[in-house]
Amino acid sequence: MATAAGAPMVQAQGSGKITGRILFKGVPPEPMKIRMAADPRCQQANPNGAERRQIDGKNGGLTNVIVSIKTKVKGTFPPLTTPVVLDQSGCMYTPAVIGLMVGQPLKMRNSDETLHNIHPRPVVNEGFNVGQPRKGMETEKKFDKPETFFPVSCDVHPWMRSYIAVFDHPFFTTTKEDGSFEIPNVPPGEYEIEAQHPTLKIMTGKVVVKAGAAGVVDITYTLK
């Protein structure tokens, strides 16, 4: 693969890293009950009903946040080749948020005995809508431009919804249950980082990374 500027391809191999936590203050909204009457097979898969938590996490931390470096990092980064799996299981999507590199495959898998369709609605990238009528079906697609969160959903089961962000570099990650994160292989420098959450606005923070060391940054959301 050639690069536009003729610069050599660099793997993300800086010696530093960025760590921290994404936190929230305030009372999260009640989880929403999901009504699965449209598809009896989804009801069977969720005998006790299902719900969706918009704000989720432990110990004040916020999970399902994608944290990324916003500052331009020197070098050109070849697309990661390992596909990210979006699984459809029990008529729910896992994971709830997906970070992808430009050109990195998104592997969509149907693990249910029912029909799903995967319908991302990007603005910058080209959208698609693939139907997967049978269990075990897999489809791979790629996005070719960086873009902040856009929804991906199933039109058959409107409650199925995840969010995808696409980056032109590999410096991004998803927060764990407790809101903690770690972006490895960061070259030394001063960075602005960005946090994206499906329903909250984008927040930024600043951090300095020294060679071989971790730059630490926390970002706190205040819920209204």
Next chain:
Amino acid sequence: MSLLALALLAGWATSNTAQIAKGREVYETACILCHGKDGAGNPEWESEIRPVSFADCGTTAEPSALWKSVVVNGGPKHGLADVMPAFGEAFPPDELDAVVAYLRTFCKTADRYPPGDLNFRRLLATGKAFPEAEAVLKTKIVPDEGETEMEFVYENRLGPRFQYELEFPVRPAATNEGYGAGLGDVVVSGKYVLAFNPARLRILSGGLEAALPTGSEKKELGSGTTVFVPFLAFGQGIGSTVFQTKLSVELPANTSKASRTFKYSVGYSLPPIGLARTGYIAALELTGSYNRQNRSHEQTAVIGVSKALNKLGHVIASVGMGIPLRPSEGPKPKEFRAYLLWDFGDGPFWTGW
């Protein structure tokens, strides 16, 4: 009863029970959650965009090739909503055929309707056999004679096989000879599908036109008498090419104003470039009229090309040229022909772009 007789009785929409069973299985796994048990949409399904009801027998006019392409490529490929997913290679060809055959069973009387697969692309000179719900704007320009004719045609269906039609010819400007503009002889007509065979790709219709003396005789816009025109129209698919023909006799009520004329037109459409529904189709036609009384025989060769202007393929334009072949003596002014049609049976003008 022999198997053959059974198959004939069963008709096109339910041609094969094994296929229908397979189609039903595909439908119930992949379509029923949106399109519903009865093909009219699943009432439990939450969506602002509701699919067409396959139980509506008007959908028999949709060609199976279009429906298959919608299933494989998704709604947006044909200008439909993006809620209709693309199933890509999820179904092998036999399952695709089967599910479309199953969709046809939602209209209980589908066998009585000629299927949309027999709705061959309209030609510039040769009339169609298929009953249409269509508005067409046609024009013919003969530059050497400074003549322009326009015709607005409205066609609509009644029941499975009947179509009525109104034609309003107008001359928008005076000709070289100085005659004025105005409305010509308005034509009212009815057409009935006499026979069709989807497996053999053929359709035969017959009908009667009446050209009413609404055009001014003085301005040479009308004949001054009612002219009755019984006709036959036939279409035959041959692989991906199509042969169409229309034969008619003009029978004037008052033979001192006009004379009996036999008219014929045959056309051959070449294989489409792109999809049959939306792609380019070139066609050659021969159209003529023979008048026994004054032994005149006029004949014109027409060469034309047509193309859908939108993704749904229900707005189509065609342009072409006519080259007079007969009479062999005298001037042979070239003519330009064009039409713009909107198949309103398929949806509003602005959908499907």
